[in-house]
Amino acid sequence: MPKLKLPAPPLPGKLNPAPRRPGEGNGKVDPLDVAKEAGTSAVGWVDERTSLSGPARWVMFRKVPKGTNWFYTLGSATLFAFLNQAVTGVFLSMYYDPSPTRAYESIRYVTNEAFLGEFVRGMHKWGSSVMVILVFLHMARTFFFGAYKYPRELNWIIGVALLILTMAMSFTGYLLPFDQRSYWATIVGVNINGTGPLVGPYLSDFLRAGPDFGATTLSRFYAIHMLLIPGAIITLIGAHLYLVTKLGTTAPPWLKAEPDERLAEEQA
Amino acid sequence: MNRIEKERYLREYSVLKAQGKPFFPYAVAKDSVMAVVVMATIITLSIVLGAELGPKADPTTTTYTPRPEWYFFFLFELLRVIKPPELVPLATIGVPTICMILLFLLPFYDRGPERRPERRPIATSAGIFTIAAMGYLTYLGAAAGPPTQISEPTPASVIAQGPQAVKQFNAGKQVVAQSGCLACHKIGENGNSGPGPELTRIADRIPAQAIARTLVNPTSPMPSFSSLKQKSPQKFSAMVDFLSQLKSGG
Ligand code: HEM
Numbered sequence: 332m333p334k335l336k337l338p339a340p341p342l343p344g345k346l347n348p349a350p351r352r353p354g355e356g357n358g359k360v361d362p363l364d365v366a367k368e369a370g371t372s373a374v375g376w377v378d379e380r381t382s383l384s385g386p387a388r389w390v391m392f393r394k395v396p397k398g399t400n401w402f403y404t405l406g407s408a409t410l411f412a413f414l415n416q417a418v419t420g421v422f423l424s425m426y427y428d429p430s431p432t433r434a435y436e437s438i439r440y441v442t443n444e445a446f447l448g449e450f451v452r453g454m455h456k457w458g459s460s461v462m463v464i465l466v467f468l469h470m471a472r473t474f475f476f477g478a479y480k481y482p483r484e485l486n487w488i489i490g491v492a493l494l495i496l497t498m499a500m501s502f503t504g505y506l507l508p509f510d511q512r513s514y515w516a517t518i519v520g521v522n523i524n525g526t527g528p529l530v531g532p533y534l535s536d537f538l539r540a541g542p543d544f545g546a547t548t549l550s551r552f553y554a555i556h557m558l559l560i561p562g563a564i565i566t567l568i569g570a571h572l573y574l575v576t577k578l579g580t581t582a583p584p585w586l587k588a589e590p591d592e593r594l595a596e597e598q599a
Numbered sequence: 600m601n602r603i604e605k606e607r608y609l610r611e612y613s614v615l616k617a618q619g620k621p622f623f624p625y626a627v628a629k630d631s632v633m634a635v636v637v638m639a640t641i642i643t644l645s646i647v648l649g650a651e652l653g654p655k656a657d658p659t660t661t662t663y664t665p666r667p668e669w670y671f672f673f674l675f676e677l678l679r680v681i682k683p684p685e686l687v688p689l690a691t692i693g694v695p696t697i698c699m700i701l702l703f704l705l706p707f708y709d710r711g712p713e714r715r716p717e718r719r720p721i722a723t724s725a726g727i728f729t730i731a732a733m734g735y736l737t738y739l740g741a742a743a744g745p746p747t748q749i750s751e752p753t754p755a756s757v758i759a760q761g762p763q764a765v766k767q768f769n770a771g772k773q774v775v776a777q778s779g780c781l782a783c784h785k786i787g788e789n790g791n792s793g794p795g796p797e798l799t800r801i802a803d804r805i806p807a808q809a810i811a812r813t814l815v816n817p818t819s820p821m822p823s824f825s826s827l828k829q830k831s832p833q834k835f836s837a838m839v840d841f842l843s844q845l846k847s848g849g
Contacts, residue, residue, distance in 0.1 A: 391623040396615040399626065404633035411634040415641055435655040442652050453645030461641055463670045474705075474726050477714030481600050481608065484706035491702045498670075505668050514656030515779065515822065516667045522819035523674075579616055584714035588614035 389576065396582035402476075403580055405469040410568065412462035416500075419455040420557060427507065429553035431546055434509040459501050466497050478581045486574040489567050496564050503556040509549065517552075518544060604712040666782070672740025673733045751787040751799070757844050771841025774834045783821065786845070795821060800847050807843035814839070 365372075378384045395403075426445060428437040441448040470490065473479060479487035506517040521544075525535035540547040600608070620626075667675055677694055709722055716723045757768045775781075781790030785797040801810065814835070815825040828835040 391627075392621050394616050394619040395622050395626045396612070396619040398615070399619065401629065401633075403626070404629050407630040408633045408637050411637050412641070415638065431656075435652075438652055442650055449650050450645055452650035453648065454641050456650050457644035457648065458641045459668075460670065461637060461644070465637070471726070471730065475716045475723065477716070477719065477722075479706045480710070480712070480714060481605055481706075487706050488703055491699070494702075495699065501668055501670070508652055509656045510653035511656055512653045512666060518822045519820050520667060520671075522822065525819050579612070581714070582612065582615040582619075584716070586615060588611045588618075 393576060393579065395580055396586075398583045398586045399580065400583065402472045405465060405472050406575070409462060409465040409469050410572075412458055412465050413564065413568070415458045416455060416462060417561065419451050419458065420561075422451050423455055424557055427553070429507070429550040431509065431549050434507065434549055438508045438510075459504065463497060463501060466494055470494060476581055476584050483574070483578055483581070486571060486578070489571045489574070493564060493567050493571065496560050496567070500556065500560050500564070503552045503560065506549065506552050507556065600710055600712045608712065669737065669741065673736035676736040676740045751789075751845070754844060754846075767837055767840050768844055770834075771837035771839070774838045775841055778824070778827075778838070798842065798845060800845060802843045802846035807839055810842045811835075811839045 374384075423441065426437050426441045426448070428434060438452070441452055443449070473487065473490065502517075502520060506513050521535050521538050524538065525531050536542060538548070538551070539545065540551045674695060709719075711719070713719055751772065753765055753768055757764050775786070776789075780786075780795075780798070783795040784790050785792045785799065787799050790798075805813075811828075813821075815823060815828055817823055824835070824838075827838075
């Protein structure tokens with residue numbers, strides 16, 4: 332197991348503590364030394380049991396190709412917006428009550444009474460817009476850079492699924508405050524789904540939990556919004572990022588590889 | 600891409616990758632800067648714009664605006680652009696489904712080895728066209744707030760029936776104006792010309808009973824107003840009376 336080695340501090344030779352000789356110090360362990368090594372030994376302890384340092388190094392110290400620019404940060408920015416939704420969503424769920432009679436009240440309580448409630452709700456609400464914008468920008472980047480071509484086709488397909496799920500998130504979330512706007516917009520939205528061929532009517536019935544907008548519709552939307560889709564999104568992001576690490580991100584399409592100078596010399 | 604092109608790409612890529620920098624700390628630093636920008640944007644939006652909560656949902660309501668979140672505007676606008684009712688399912692489900700399938704399959708029908716956008720004129724212009732179309736539709740959707748007023752004059756035939764009829768006509772006009780019908784229908788000068796048909800001369804086309812039946816049991820995407828009928832029958836009948844007076848030569 333390789334051990335981390337920190338560089339020695341730039342001190343004059345005499346001030347540097349001499350390395351201890353074997354057999355010195357009567358075999359007692361200096362508690363100060365133990366404390367100094369605590370960080371490394373904790374990492375070592377975990378690594379000894381999990382062998383995670385290999386994968387961690389594989390992720391962190393892989394090379395990103397020459398020319399990687401700011402457009403390549405859009406994917407991780409999307410990821411960050413998603414994390415913001417997850418964290419603020421957990422706090423909102425502590426107050427939210429998905430019953431038609433109490434939903435509006437619970438959101439009103441969050442907005443007007445709970446400590447920082449409106450702020451957190453605002454972060455969740457505006458965070459959704461920011462995430463949608465970032466997903467589209469990230470998709471535009473990969474599209475115009477031709478990043479969906481061999482060997483990254485599968486990553487593009489996972490990406491399209493993530494796009495649809497992100498839109499589904501915002502559709503199901505819109506109903507939850509149960510105010511006039513969200514209620515009627517969702518009714519129209521579900522009706523539009525119902526006009527679809529073949530599965531349309533079934534999809535609408537599934538969303539409404541029956542032929543009409545009823546008492547269980549809201550809890551169904553809530554379950555889809557905070558369990559079903561987030562679970563799917565997290566799984567797919569995992570696969571997406573695994574492939575990104577495995578295949579590496581594309582170099583900007585304009586770059587041509589000039590053969591390494593040292594190699595060129597050898598060839599001559 | 601055939602096998603030679605694939606191998607050429609992989610070779611080229613491995614050189615560019617070898618000449619690159621390690622993900623940590625170089626890419627991580629950029630990503631962190633971006634993360635801070637994202638967080639700052641969200642926090643600023645939240646503080647400046649807050650989180651409004653409209654009036655409580657009320658199925659019997661007469662004042663609502665069926666308006667989706669802004670990034671769905673382009674879908675809603677598609678409904679308006681495509682008029683004939685036979686084509687409505689095409690607009691609502693067909694176009695998005697086709698777009699999704701095209702997106703999913705993109706790597707399978709665009710297989711050329713070229714990656715530079717300026718050397719892929721079809722892909723690049725299709726992309727730019729899609730972005731422009733979505734931007735335009737979103738703009739249209741944002742600009743078209745459903746109006747809540749109807750300036751249709753009281754027809755002479757109603758005035759001839761006496762003040763009672765005029766009162767009923769105006770009451771119905773009020774209800775219709777406040778019920779969000781204008782988001783999807785045009786009445787006289789007001790409202791949007793789609794996705795629903797124009798209602799200015801609706802009584803020429805269908806009788807009062809048929810109008811009432813449509814309101815209770817409409818074809819989607821129009822929402823049903825059956826609970827309005829149950830909870831406040833006067834408003835409902837005023838609405839039907841008003842609509843059944845909208846005929847030509849009145
Ligand atoms: C929840 C949404 C998403 C997250 C969190 C996400 C995250 C990421 C991240 C972190 C990368 C690494 C490099 C980069 O930033 O460009 C990446 C790459 C990529 N993403 Fe996404 N992504 C999402 C949605 C999408 C969508 C909607 C598409 C397209 C339909 C897509 C297609 C791709 C492709 C093709 C790559 C490889 C790019 C390259 O190698 O240059 N992703 N994604």
